[in-house]
Amino acid sequence: MARKGENIYKRKDGRWEGRYISSRTTTGKAKYSSIYGKKYEDVKRKLLQKKVEQISDFTISKRTIKAEKYSEWLAYWIDKIEKKRVKKTTLSIYSRLVEVYINPSIGDLLLNEISSKKIDKFLEELQEKDLAPGTVRNIFNVVKKSLVDAYQQGYIREFPCKSVQLPKLIKHEVNTLTLAQQKKLECTALKETSCSAIIIALYSGMRIGEISGLQWRDIDFDEDMIYIRRTVSRIFSLDSVQTKTELTVGSPKSASSIRKIPIAKNLKNYLQEKRKNATSEYVIESSKELTEPRTITNRFKRILVETNLENINFHTLRHTFATRCLEQGMDIASLSKILGHQSTKMTLDTYAGSLMETRRKGISQLDTLLEIV
Numbered sequence: 001m002a003r004k005g006e007n008i009y010k011r012k013d014g015r016w017e018g019r020y021i022s023s024r025t026t027t028g029k030a031k032y033s034s035i036y037g038k039k040y041e042d043v044k045r046k047l048l049q050k051k052v053e054q055i056s057d058f059t060i061s062k063r064t065i066k067a068e069k070y071s072e073w074l075a076y077w078i079d080k081i082e083k084k085r086v087k088k089t090t091l092s093i094y095s096r097l098v099e100v101y102i103n104p105s106i107g108d109l110l111l112n113e114i115s116s117k118k119i120d121k122f123l124e125e126l127q128e129k130d131l132a133p134g135t136v137r138n139i140f141n142v143v144k145k146s147l148v149d150a151y152q153q154g155y156i157r158e159f160p161c162k163s164v165q166l167p168k169l170i171k172h173e174v175n176t177l178t179l180a181q182q183k184k185l186e187c188t189a190l191k192e193t194s195c196s197a198i199i200i201a202l203y204s205g206m207r208i209g210e211i212s213g214l215q216w217r218d219i220d221f222d223e224d225m226i227y228i229r230r231t232v233s234r235i236f237s238l239d240s241v242q243t244k245t246e247l248t249v250g251s252p253k254s255a256s257s258i259r260k261i262p263i264a265k266n267l268k269n270y271l272q273e274k275r276k277n278a279t280s281e282y283v284i285e286s287s288k289e290l291t292e293p294r295t296i297t298n299r300f301k302r303i304l305v306e307t308n309l310e311n312i313n314f315h316t317l318r319h320t321f322a323t324r325c326l327e328q329g330m331d332i333a334s335l336s337k338i339l340g341h342q343s344t345k346m347t348l349d350t351y352a353g354s355l356m357e358t359r360r361k362g363i364s365q366l367d368t369l370l371e372i373v
Contacts, residue, residue, distance in 0.1 A: 008043055016040050018047040045244075048099075051075045070114055071107030073155070074098050077146045088248055092235035094142050099236075101126065101139050111150060116160045119143065123164065133167040140166060173353040174319040175312070182320060184307050195274040197284050197296045198303065201317035203267045205325075205339050208293045208314050209233050210257075213249055214283045216275060224268060226261045228252055228340065234294055247292055257340035322351050 007019040015036050022033035035050060037043040052075050078098070083091055098107075106114070106122050122143075126136045144161045151159040177185065182202065189198040197211045206214070209231035218227045230249055237246045252258050263271070271283075282290040300314050318339070325335050336347040 006044065006047075008040060008047065010040070011036075014038075016043040018043040020047055020050055048075070052079045068111060069107060070109050070111050071098075071103045073111045073150060074102065074107065074146055077149060081149055082145070087250060087253075089233045089235050089250065089253075092237075093138075096236040097139050097142050102143060106143075112156055114147065114156070114160050116163050119160060119164050123166070127167060133169050136167055137169070140164070171349070174323075174350060175316050176323045177309075177312070177316060177320045181309060182324075185303065185309065188303050188307050193277075194285055195271065195278070195283050197291075197314075198300065198317060199267070199270060200283070201314065202321055203264065204261050205318050205321035206261070207231065207318060207340075208296055210252065211284060212282075212291060212293050212296060215281050216278060216283060217281070219263070219271060219283070221263075221268065221272060224263045226263055228257065228259050228261065231257075232290060232292055234292060249290075252340065254340070254342060256342045259337065259340050261338050319351075322347075326351060 009017050009019075011017050015038060018035045018037075019032045020035070022031055035043055035046045037046065051072060078091065078095060082094065086094075105125060106118060109118065119140075123136060123140060126139060131139075140161075144164075147156070147159060147161055150156045185198060186202065189196040197208070200206060200211050200214070201208070204226060206226075206228065210228050212232035213230035214226070214228075218229055219225075220227065229251075231252050232247065232249050234245050234247050237244055274283075279285060280289060284291040284296065286292075286295060297314055304310070304312060322335060322339060325338075332344050332347050335351075336344045339347065341347045341350075
């Protein structure tokens with residue numbers, strides 16, 4: 001039996017068969033062709049690639065698009081419209097959300113059948129899966145953007161997302177290391193022969209992808225600056241049917257992420273010492289090449305085991321850096337620039353809880369004005 005909306009079947013000979021619309025008659029009747037493979041996943045990926053190639057081979061008329069499934073419009077939208085507007089990493093995220101969440105639920109609907117009620121029901125189903133409100137919002141944003149373009153280009157008569165109610169975002173306090181935990185982690189990290197991504201993260205606040213892409217030429221030891229010029233990501237593959245993921249090196253996530261970070265004395269000494277024995281142009285090296293984020297994460301997990309620290313991910317180091325800066329009295333505007341946030345509001349919203357110690361000091365200072373008669 002085929003899985004709903006996919007047109008993929010297991011044959012009697014053990015192979016999987018995927019069917020797709022290869023052409024249409026003058027009356028609009030679909031003509032099908034097939035793709036075969038030993039594994040279901042292989043056929044599914046080849047089928048998706050075939051649909052994208054089909055869309056690239058001819059211009060879809062508005063009449064045809066209106067009669068097509070929403071999944072086919074999404075494939076066209078990603079490959080022909082959104083591909084020109086967003087970075088490859090963002091496009092990969094969109095494709096993943098479409099494959100995992102959107103197509104299995106509403107991809108089988110015709111484009112002109114999408115309505116507010118059906119989107120509301122779709123969002124309810126997502127919430128029943130216990131997805132985080134932020135994830136639900138990200139999925140909805142893909143649906144909304146694709147339908148905005150469908151509406152603006154005249155493929156649908158009404159925009160169906162106007163009255164949709166999204167779940168409220170729940171803000172959680174960021175997870176940070178205590179000073180004792182940080183020192184324990186540092187002691188182990190400092191034993192590494194090559195440059196440690198942990199030390200860089202704790203004393204610069206850089207993201208894991210930025211650390212992965214950091215080259216020695218990005219560090220100006222005369223001006224005491226680190227220049228953030230690139231980021232490394234492992235993304236869902238858009239072009240290949242042979243591999244599920246691919247490594248990409250690109251510019252940082254936003255204009256504000258392209259920045260420079262001052263280097264303090266101890267970090268500068270540490271980096272200069274590691275530079276002497278470096279065998280790669282990349283600061284975090286692996287076989288003389290860059291070390292991808294996945295490898296950095298695996299190394300980090302091994303060190304966590306050694307130090308008996310739990311429930312910590314690599315991004316916690318960035319949060320810890322920000323918290324230490326605030327504890328030492330750094331102003332929000334400066335911290336926001338160092339972290340590469342798009343606004344000081346984002347920094348305040350993220351680290352409001354970390355300002356508690358600053359509030360306590362302020363209240364204590366104010367309390368000295370109180371004179372008990």
